Amino acid sequence: MDQRRRYDHATRDLEPPFAILDVEALDANAAALVRRAAGKPIRVASKSVRSRAVLERVLAMDGFAGILAFTLPEALWLASCGFADIVVAYPTTDRRALAALAADADAAREITLMIDAEPHLDLIEAAIRDVRPRHEIRLCLDMDASFVAFAGLLRAGALRSPVREPEQAADLAAAVAKRPGMRLVGLMAYEGQIAGVGDRVPGAYGRVLRWMQRSSQRELAVRRGAVVRAVREYAELEFVNGGGTGSVEKTALEDAVTEIAAGSGLFHPRLFDFYRAFSGRPAAMFALPVVRRPAPGVVTVLGGGYLASGPPDASRLPQPYLPPGLRYHRHEGAGEVQTPLLGRAAHELREGDRVWFRHAKAGELCERFDVLHLVEGDRVVGEALTYRGEGHAFL
Incomplete structure (x- = not known):
């Protein structure tokens, strides 16, 4: 079972948006x-x-x-x-x-x-x-x-x-x-x-x-x-x-x-893909549902504007991760309530399907979600409350 199918299967009873930790x-x-x-x-x-x-x-x-x-x-x-x-x-x-x-x-x-x-x-x-x-x-x-x-x-x-x-x-x-x-x-x-x-x-x-x-x-x-x-x-x-x-x-x-x-190396977010001395496995990610198909080769997901701190450039955007082959619209980027995505994978996606994203940085993802659903293999085996889920916002 490939990674996307495994995550989809494990979380089939959850309604996106949600976040997982592998x-x-x-x-x-x-x-x-x-x-x-x-x-x-x-x-x-x-x-x-x-x-x-x-x-x-x-x-x-x-x-x-x-x-x-x-x-x-x-x-x-x-x-x-x-x-x-x-x-x-x-x-x-x-x-x-x-x-x-x-x-x-x-x-x-x-x-x-x-x-x-x-x-x-x-x-x-x-x-x-x-x-x-x-x-x-x-x-x-x-x-x-x-x-x-x-x-x-x-x-x-x-x-x-x-x-x-x-x-x-x-x-x-x-x-x-x-x-x-x-x-x-x-x-x-x-x-x-x-x-x-x-x-x-x-x-x-x-x-x-x-x-x-x-x-x-x-x-x-x-x-x-x-x-x-x-x-x-x-x-x-x-x-x-x-x-x-x-x-x-x-x-x-x-x-x-x-x-x-x-x-950061625990979650291995997108910004840590670019090192020669080591590599890691993406562990934390979030799923957003496809809610529209506004044109051929374009799908729109709910939410998505989870930008990381740092210089305001494209490197701070979440990465559309699974299915591979999706990219942002250059005039819209990641939106507050909706995000259009383009690319070959958009032709196969339908309303209700999931798109999996990786945050550019690590812990900032947890400011958006109350819970990290713990995935092991093709099952959700538990959940970990985030600081937000415990009622805390320290910054």
């Missing part, structure tokens, strides 16, 4: 990430999953440990559900959540906040000043991992932390050490220009991209090691986190890095 593909992708990490633990990026049940499944596997959350309210909720070792990957200015963290001994023990400047320390202190009793706040320093060359004329990577050099990191670590009730326990650096940009690109641009990534990897390995040594003069670091799905095997080679961050 658990065999998920497990295979998880095992591949662990092999690539070569013994270093993988901290699961929750923004790429956004389902408590799926997080539980993955964290029960050997090779995974801890969560990289995206907001403090999310981290507080996960801690209240029994999850441990949660690092909030981005700085927070949520004063109410900060006060709740400082007041909760269990949460304060399990949650680590991200900082990259002294004003973050000031904001945290102000938010928790009146909390009694007040528990120690664990902190992680985020350093800039971007690549800069040609006297600053070339810059590749995410605009994140202002802390780039060892001296800057040491100064911030020293500032934390002077603050009562705060402790620096970790360091993080995300090399998005390697981990989040596929290198399977043809032509001259692909050659330049691969040169940049090789150069960036060499430069960052030296600089990250120097930053870690500088920070250790002021703090006993419990972890040094780096990388992402696209750079697991590269980042794992660095002695200074103790753990790898990854999440």
Whole structure:
């Protein structure tokens, strides 16, 4: 039975739109990430999953440990559900959540906040000043991992932390050490220009991209090691986190890095099809029903405008996946309530048939659906509520 027929058969009793998670593909992708990490633990990026049940499944596997959350309210909720070792990957200015963290001994023990400047320390202190009793706040320093060359004329990577050099990191670590009730326990650096940009690109641009990534990897390995040594003069670091799905095997080679961050590789969305070093199995997708046939060679499905974050271009559109051979109308794209699709497969589709899509990114799909229906073989074997399905929208 081919993949489309298998999914159609498994979900024959469901009415689209709905989303599925192929658990065999998920497990295979998880095992591949662990092999690539070569013994270093993988901290699961929750923004790429956004389902408590799926997080539980993955964290029960050997090779995974801890969560990289995206907001403090999310981290507080996960801690209240029994999850441990949660690092909030981005700085927070949520004063109410900060006060709740400082007041909760269990949460304060399990949650680590991200900082990259002294004003973050000031904001945290102000938010928790009146909390009694007040528990120690664990902190992680985020350093800039971007690549800069040609006297600053070339810059590749995410605009994140202002802390780039060892001296800057040491100064911030020293500032934390002077603050009562705060402790620096970790360091993080995300090399998005390697981990989040596929290198399977043809032509001259692909050659330049691969040169940049090789150069960036060499430069960052030296600089990250120097930053870690500088920070250790002021703090006993419990972890040094780096990388992402696209750079697991590269980042794992660095002695200074103790753990790898990854999440997207579990679902293997469309944007992760373009890497030379690894391949994955599409695990998460959604089905939309054909509701119209407005012209020969054209079908219209219900909904579809589930665009991914990032640069506003065609790469952020969901991919019409099954049946193969469908494409968007260039003047309409993916629509809010309907999406026309063209191509050879449109000739065979009829009203009520399903078209299967892959989201461009991973966890953002879960903001559209309450449930991921778990498919194994040609059966639905259960369901996993998404954050949305549990009544949460953290961003």
